[in-house]
Amino acid sequence: MVDETALGRRSVPISALEHYAYCPRQAALIHVEAYFDSNVDTVRGDLAHAAVDRAGAGQDRRRYPVWRSLPVWSTGLGLHGICDVVEFGEHGPTPIEHKSGAYRPGGPADLQVAAQVLCLREMFDAEVPVGMVFSGRDRRRHDVVVDITLAALVVSTAAAVRQLLDLSAVPQSVHDTRCHRCSLRPGCIPEAPAHVAHSLFEPRTETAWEWDD
Numbered sequence: 001m002v003d004e005t006a007l008g009r010r011s012v013p014i015s016a017l018e019h020y021a022y023c024p025r026q027a028a029l030i031h032v033e034a035y036f037d038s039n040v041d042t043v044r045g046d047l048a049h050a051a052v053d054r055a056g057a058g059q060d061r062r063r064y065p066v067w068r069s070l071p072v073w074s075t076g077l078g079l080h081g082i083c084d085v086v087e088f089g090e091h092g093p094t095p096i097e098h099k100s101g102a103y104r105p106g107g108p109a110d111l112q113v114a115a116q117v118l119c120l121r122e123m124f125d126a127e128v129p130v131g132m133v134f135s136g137r138d139r140r141r142h143d144v145v146v147d148i149t150l151a152a153l154v155v156s157t158a159a160a161v162r163q164l165l166d167l168s169a170v171p172q173s174v175h176d177t178r179c180h181r182c183s184l185r186p187g188c189i190p191e192a193p194a195h196v197a198h199s200l201f202e203p204r205t206e207t208a209w210e211w212d213d
């Protein structure tokens, strides 16, 4: 596992990259403030994950070896996480990230699976050209080609998340369509004025929670 002290920097959870890509404030609320809440989408995701959350080795239908809930990390990039499934096929390891919803090419899940690919490249000294996102909506696997551009986006996003964690910073809310399906909305209160939203998670007396519109 990553020796953060020896590297002189923090290892970033791969899941935080996906959260940051969706909304930087969401990443901070989860990974800085340890705030989490559930909605119908997160519960659906938890149920979809039940089958792959049992760690261990096995075989898939094509008799390829698979590992479920496999810890992965990159010392070079300062990343760590857990792959839902890693299939060891003819061309080496391929991570398969399970999502309950629809797959959106170029979305946050691409960044998450790309980070897993980069970790597997380092761990197994293998090429690992693609990762996959399994969408529960269409029950299909979608290839995510991890080229130089996507790899660079993983690196730059990891640096941004690392800075967020180092500073314990909580960015302003985005207050747009992303908030509609965000499970953190009850605690985030994206419609709150900026000066209130900025300090929502700071301890205060009960009477100090009032604000004017």
Ligand code: SF4
Pocket (backbone or CB within 6 Å): 023, 024, 025, 026, 029, 172, 173, 174, 175, 176, 178, 179, 180, 182, 183, 184, 185, 188, 189, 190
């Ligand atoms: S409610 Fe909106 S601003 Fe708040 S974390 Fe979710 S997406 Fe971000």
